[in-house]
Amino acid sequence: MTGTRSGSTEGRSPRPGGVVRLYPAAYRRQHGAEIAATLADIADAEGRWAVRRETAAVTGHALRMRTGLDSARPAGRALAGLIPYVVAVAASLSAALLAVWPLEPQAWDGERTYTPLAYAPWLAVLGCLIAGRWTGARISAAGALAGAAGSVPLAFWSGGQEGLSQNLPTLLGLAVAATAVLAAPPDLPPTAPRARRNATLTALALGVPLLVASTTVFQAVAGPGIVESARPEPVRVLLQFAPLVLAFPAALGLARSRHGGAVAAVVIVAACALMYEYGLLASVPYGAGMLIGKVAFLTGLAALLIRLALRLRGTREHPGTS
Amino acid sequence: MVTVMTERPLQEPTLLLITALADAPRHGYALIQEVAAISGGRVRLRAGTLYGALDRLLGQGIVRVEREEVVDSRLRRTYALTDAGYEVLAAEADRLRTTAREAERRIGLGRPGPALRPARDGAGA
Known part of the structure; x- marks a missing residue:
């Protein structure tokens, strides 16, 4: 034709x-x-x-x-490969924030403000991605970006300067995630069964503990002889869980990528620097830096080991090639 | 040099694009129309998606530029598959054929066909 x-x-x-x-x-x-x-x-x-x-x-x-994010270049292809995980993380956090939003604040929670307009579209993004509806996922991601942008003035209006400063990092993170979905090369859509399975498993592995932890009330020692009820903040819970859940796919992805060895080495050095910095601090309340440092170190190390194992297997199967 | 990973299935836009180039070289708009025809109208490649994919496939040595000509004062660049492109498409077709054959075999095993139904009035079987 x-x-x-x-x-x-x-x-x-x-x-x-x-x-x-x-x-x-x-x-x-x-x-x-x-x-x-x-x-x-x-x-x-x-x-x-x-x-x-x-x-x-x-x-x-x-x-x-x-x-440099077109599919002909490595950065574009890497972004396309990361999208299932980006969506799973953003949707898991959004689900937890949506679940906590209507709950009564506990004594130790203080005045927390939530911006559900920015969270709700992410459930549609994840649903569309898992269903293989990539156009629907992109349209929903545009909704998520608009929701995050619209939530900034709403957070200021409802919670003043404090409400804005509470929400801004989360809203920026969700906006970056939505931009990543929109920027990913459309000729490499994550509609293959493997990508949809990875998104589903990551969302389950991250979302379920995040929902449970974020809606669980625990007793916290607020001072000598003072015990108050509190509920973990979803963003802090995410920072603790996400490195653990994403470590294995990250190590596997690094091991298989062309420049994965060099990136893994950089990750190990950066992780050591992070751990050293956090090691100098006596006490960091809720600090996830040390955990992230340790997990990043182990991820980089695992990537190098898997890469070595893959290379040895390749040499054994094809002795003529290096 | 072909750098595409043939161990993994091709993604649908890529598969449709190189299928559209398999029988004859085509230019941009003809490719958009052909992909829509092959997919029964289900997939409509946008121009941005088409040229993104063509850049990648040119870089991977799967597609080459066949010729350039000016028609009605419009530049037409016609693309064709390379030998490596035909190999990639043949491998993908083989993979799809194997999966389809296995699916049909299992459907035959799992769903009772006419031969397995009890015969009525002594007829059939």
Whole structure:
């Protein structure tokens, strides 16, 4: 089948190829005229609405080219591989925050504010990803980004400066996660059974303990002879659980990636520095730094060992190759 | 040099794209139309997705540029599969065929067909 034209001029967009100016100059010189021609073909055959959708897609591709996140480059492929885990972590945290939001605060909790508008879309992102509906997941991620952005003024309005400072790190984290989902190369969607299984298992491994821990009331010693009831904050629980859950897939991913050995070495050095810094501090309430340092160290070490084992197996199976 | 990992199944947009190039070289819009036709209208490649995938496949040595020409003052760059691309597609087709054959075999074993149903009035079987 070749490109057929209806000959209709109704759908002609004023400048369907103008969007190619967003590409980096070198790429634009090589492919700009060709992409503009394809957009013009679409404008002729399918009308202006199709061109608007295509222009948005080309804009996304141009931005990925500019940021090095297109699928032709390792960073883009790495981002595509990370998406199931990003979604699982963000959705698990969002589920825990949504579960805690309607509960009565405990004596030691203080005044905590929550922004459910930023959490709810993540359940849809995870659901769509697991169902293999990647377009739905991306639309939901756009909703999550809008929810996070809209929650910033809402947090300030409902909780003042304190409410804003309580929520801002979480909202920024969720916004970054939503941006990562939107920025991932669309030609490498995480719709394969392996990616969906990884997202499901990670969400279960992280989400269930996070939900249970975040909704459990415990007795805390608030002072000499004073015991008050409290509930763990979901974000702090996440920082404790996530390194443990993600360590194995991270080690496996590092071991299999092309530059995984070098990255693992950097992780080990950074982990040692983190542990040294936290070792100097006598007491860090709720501090997850030491745990993260230890888990990162072991993850880097495991990645190097798995990489070595894979290489030895490869040498045994194919003695002629290195 | 082909750097694609053939041990893992190809992702659907990639599989559809190289399938669309298997019988004849095609340019950008023809590829979009052909992918929609192959998938029965289920997959509609956007231009941004198409050129992202083509860049990757060119880099991996699966696709090559066949020719460039100007038609109606529009630049058409026509793409074709390389030998390595045909090998990748053949391997994927073989993998899919093996899975489909096994699925059909197991369906035959698990679902009672007409031959396994009790015969009525002494007929059949």
